[in-house]
Amino acid sequence: MSKSNNVYKDAFNRCLRLLDETKSLPSEPELGTLLGVSRTTVRSILSRMEETGLIAWNKRDKTVLRAARPEDFFPEEETDSLAEIIERSFMRRLLAEGAEAGMQINELELAREIGVGTTSVREFLIRFSRFGLIEKRRNSHWVLKGFTRAFALELTEIREMFELRSASAFVALPDESAVWVDLDRLEVEHRQLAGEIATRFNEFSELDERFHRLIHRASHNRFIVDFYDVIAMIFHYHYQWNKAEERQRNEVAVQEHLAYIAALKSRDPAKVDAACRKHLKSARQTLLSSIPEGRQAQPA
Amino acid sequence: MSKSNNVYKDAFNRCLRLLDETKSLPSEPELGTLLGVSRTTVRSILSRMEETGLIAWNKRDKTVLRAARPEDFFPEEETDSLAEIIERSFMRRLLAEGAEAGMQINELELAREIGVGTTSVREFLIRFSRFGLIEKRRNSHWVLKGFTRAFALELTEIREMFELRSASAFVALPDESAVWVDLDRLEVEHRQLAGEIATRFNEFSELDERFHRLIHRASHNRFIVDFYDVIAMIFHYHYQWNKAEERQRNEVAVQEHLAYIAALKSRDPAKVDAACRKHLKSARQTLLSSIPEGRQAQPA
DNA sequence: GTAATGTCTTTTATCGGGAAAAAACATTTG
DNA sequence: CAAATGTTTTTTCCCGATAAAAGACATTAC
Numbered sequence: 296m297s298k299s300n301n302v303y304k305d306a307f308n309r310c311l312r313l314l315d316e317t318k319s320l321p322s323e324p325e326l327g328t329l330l331g332v333s334r335t336t337v338r339s340i341l342s343r344m345e346e347t348g349l350i351a352w353n354k355r356d357k358t359v360l361r362a363a364r365p366e367d368f369f370p371e372e373e374t375d376s377l378a379e380i381i382e383r384s385f386m387r388r389l390l391a392e393g394a395e396a397g398m399q400i401n402e403l404e405l406a407r408e409i410g411v412g413t414t415s416v417r418e419f420l421i422r423f424s425r426f427g428l429i430e431k432r433r434n435s436h437w438v439l440k441g442f443t444r445a446f447a448l449e450l451t452e453i454r455e456m457f458e459l460r461s462a463s464a465f466v467a468l469p470d471e472s473a474v475w476v477d478l479d480r481l482e483v484e485h486r487q488l489a490g491e492i493a494t495r496f497n498e499f500s501e502l503d504e505r506f507h508r509l510i511h512r513a514s515h516n517r518f519i520v521d522f523y524d525v526i527a528m529i530f531h532y533h534y535q536w537n538k539a540e541e542r543q544r545n546e547v548a549v550q551e552h553l554a555y556i557a558a559l560k561s562r563d564p565a566k567v568d569a570a571c572r573k574h575l576k577s578a579r580q581t582l583l584s585s586i587p588e589g590r591q592a593q594p595a
Numbered sequence: 596m597s598k599s600n601n602v603y604k605d606a607f608n609r610c611l612r613l614l615d616e617t618k619s620l621p622s623e624p625e626l627g628t629l630l631g632v633s634r635t636t637v638r639s640i641l642s643r644m645e646e647t648g649l650i651a652w653n654k655r656d657k658t659v660l661r662a663a664r665p666e667d668f669f670p671e672e673e674t675d676s677l678a679e680i681i682e683r684s685f686m687r688r689l690l691a692e693g694a695e696a697g698m699q700i701n702e703l704e705l706a707r708e709i710g711v712g713t714t715s716v717r718e719f720l721i722r723f724s725r726f727g728l729i730e731k732r733r734n735s736h737w738v739l740k741g742f743t744r745a746f747a748l749e750l751t752e753i754r755e756m757f758e759l760r761s762a763s764a765f766v767a768l769p770d771e772s773a774v775w776v777d778l779d780r781l782e783v784e785h786r787q788l789a790g791e792i793a794t795r796f797n798e799f800s801e802l803d804e805r806f807h808r809l810i811h812r813a814s815h816n817r818f819i820v821d822f823y824d825v826i827a828m829i830f831h832y833h834y835q836w837n838k839a840e841e842r843q844r845n846e847v848a849v850q851e852h853l854a855y856i857a858a859l860k861s862r863d864p865a866k867v868d869a870a871c872r873k874h875l876k877s878a879r880q881t882l883l884s885s886i887p888e889g890r891q892a893q894p895a
Numbered sequence: 896g897t898a899a900t901g902t903c904t905t906t907t908a909t910c911g912g913g914a915a916a917a918a919a920c921a922t923t924t925g
Numbered sequence: 926c927a928a929a930t931g932t933t934t935t936t937t938c939c940c941g942a943t944a945a946a947a948g949a950c951a952t953t954a955c
Binding site for chain 4: 596597598599622623624634638654655677711712713714715718734735736
Binding site for chain 4: 896897898899900901902903904905906907908909910911912913914915916917918919920921922923924925
């Protein structure tokens with residue numbers, strides 16, 4: 296069992312959803328582009344769809360025979376990549392009680408616990424190390440630095456530097472730039488969400504990320520753009536385990552975003568700076584207030 | 596052949612140099628700390644030293660019998676870690692002619708060329724990716740983004756933000772802080788180097804790195820401190836293949852450092868800001884001027 | 896003749912295994 | 926009895942192998 300076929304399964308499921316919309320499927324290369332996989336995988340999908348009677352497949356002709364039924368889909372948990380599985384398990388451990396700073400991380404133990412090979416765990420830890428939460432001792436174990444107050448402060452310090460710079464680069468973009476269209480669309484989505492905040496507050500995270508990534512991209516600096524991965528990861532996992540006050544928090548944030556968007560559209564650097572600072576300040580407060588007091592770095 | 600014993604060989608060589616200084620070696624744990632290896636490795640070293648007649652070893656007694664001879668040392672090339680070997684080979688390719696942006700990177704080909712397993716190459720590429728020079732296509736190859744003018748500009752932009760911030764944090768440190776002692780020591784070393792710049796100009800790189808790392812550490816921010824790894828890597832390799840004007844370049848930089856150090860010691864934020872900006876500006880110029888014109892990003 | 900399909904080759908993702916190195920445990924010695 | 930040495934266990938590092946997935950080449954169809 297050397298490699299799971301999650302790419303195939305996930306693409307198969309996504310392809311099933313396409314069946315509802317059309318009477319026949321497009322060409323193999325076209326399907327590949329649509330699903331983001333190679334023709335090899337497309338052909339595996341088509342083979343199975345033919346076998347299970349979903350389509351009739353003869354060369355260029357791929358006629359849809361019936362609609363997809365729930366049992367046609369592969370189970371959701373089989374469509375996750377190994378990297379995602381490891382990341383989730385690891386983050387659960389990290390944010391769970393008892394994950395104190397200074398603690399050792401054991402590759403073999405992690406691998407056994409998750410039920411995967413050591414190579415995958417090693418690769419995950421190397422990738423994860425850029426988030427600044429773990430550190431490698433050469434020829435030896437990894438050390439957990441911990442999700443501490445210090446970490447949150449260091450993270451937000453950089454975030455604020457980068458976002459202020461990106462925001463001022465944003466207003467300097469020419470009128471023809473596509474960002475203004477993107478910004479308008481985001482503004483509409485924000486207004487819609489604001490109107491139904493009582494029921495849809497949990498959709499804010501995704502909108503938040505798209506909004507901030509748009510601004511960061513204006514920096515045209517790969518280090519700034521890449522740094523948002525750190526922020527996104529922290530927010531994603533941290534808030535999964537910290538639902539307190541979520542609704543109210545997001546309600547405030549949506550309004551701050553709208554003010555921020557208005558400032559950007561005004562093209563007035565001073566207004567942008569003020570709106571950006573205000574939002575970042577409350578974002579920092581939210582993050583800091585959610586860090587448990589006991590979760591402090593241990594002396595070495 | 597699953598793992599080379601370079602840790603042992605390197606520690607053995609370093610331990611040989613200790614023999615000249617003493618009549619007998621310290622305890623095993625002490626030696627371990629000194630050499631930065633485990634007792635297991637220390638005991639392997641002692642065993643070989645006993646076998647080759649370098650020492651008489653009986654429990655706590657480790658008497659030096661003779662001085663180390665050149666043939667006692669393991670060859671230098673056997674003491675490098677696999678990661679170092681891969682990094683060197685990769686950087687040679689990267690900075691060599693013909694490494695255009697957009698080019699694909701093939702793990703298997705790299706592994707075969709260097710003569711190592713694919714796992715090690717993969718791990719190296721993952722670690723290396725944080726430098727922003729390569730990017731992964733999921734389930735597929737890596738793409739070389741290239742050492743372009745854009746890269747240099749993005750890198751220096753961040754560097755300047757981080758260093759200015761670190762420098763202003765530096766002057767705010769209390770008199771009792773150990774950094775002032777470190778700074779004094781670095782100033783002395785700079786003066787010595789300035790006096791003998793004609794012959795020792797190639798020693799500047801190492802001093803440069805220590806100086807800037809000291810400043811960056813004052814930020815007390817792991818992301819800023821870690822970012823210096825990117826800068827150090829670029830400078831290290833780039834200047835290995837770009838010796839033009841090296842002497843004059845370093846002579847200027849030493850003087851700028853001395854002015855910068857004086858500004859830091861004055862504790863005057865305005866002076867520090869000016870000296871820092873001046874040095875960073877010329878550092879940027881140096882880097883930019885050494886990028887070949889033809890080395891531009893290809894349109895996707 | 897371009898763009899699809901059919902077939903074959905190469906590369907990536909992942910595992911298990913084994914030597915090197917670290918770490919833990921047991922025993923001895925000053 | 927604390928700190929060393931002796932012994933055993935565990936973990937890290939790295940390779941080779943293999944299925945999944947991508948990619949390249951050959952052939953066919955419009």
